[in-house]
Amino acid sequence: MATAALAAAGEGAAPLPFADCAMMIPTQLGMIASITVIFGFNVSKSIITALLSSTIGSGGATVLGKTVVSNILKLIPGAGSILGGAISAGTAGVITAALGEAYIGVMELVFKGDMSLDDLSTSKGREAMSKLFKKKLKESE
Numbered sequence: 002m003a004t005a006a007l008a009a010a011g012e013g014a015a016p017l018p019f020a021d022c023a024m025m026i027p028t029q030l031g032m033i034a035s036i037t038v039i040f041g042f043n044v045s046k047s048i049i050t051a052l053l054s055s056t057i058g059s060g061g062a063t064v065l066g067k068t069v070v071s072n073i074l075k076l077i078p079g080a081g082s083i084l085g086g087a088i089s090a091g092t093a094g095v096i097t098a099a100l101g102e103a104y105i106g107v108m109e110l111v112f113k114g115d116m117s118l119d120d121l122s123t124s125k126g127r128e129a130m131s132k133l134f135k136k137k138l139k140e141s142e
Contacts, residue, residue, distance in 0.1 A: 025093055029053060032101050040108040048122045055127045056100065056134045095141045103133035 030049060037044045107130050110116040120126040 025097065026053075029097055029100055032097065033104050036101065036104050036108060040112055042108070042111065042118055044118060044121060052104075052121055052127060052130055053100065056103065056130045057096070095138070099134055099137035099141060102137045103130055106133040 030046070030053065033049050033053065034046070037049070107116070107121070107126065110129060111118055111120075116126065116129065120129075
């Protein structure tokens, strides 16, 4: 998870506005897939993708605001690119780490039998993931 968060931070620092979003998605998918394998489960890529997109969407205005502001700053040559890249790198790292920690929490629920793998594709799984993600984001503030 630390490797994925570091990679996402590097991708967030990319000087091209909004390019970091496209680069982070495969990193985050890879992290989630790796966590799934560590727990010994088999979850389809489509379920993981849906879970990630609904979780990030529920992340709130703070994450969205930081992402938009940092990418707008990247449009300003020189100092704007550096400042925007720094903000974007930090935000990308925090989001990726929070996603990983939240997903580990969900996998623990499945491992303990409190939730089933089938629940990941239902509102129960999405709500559990979103709740844990928001909690982890708050802890990182």
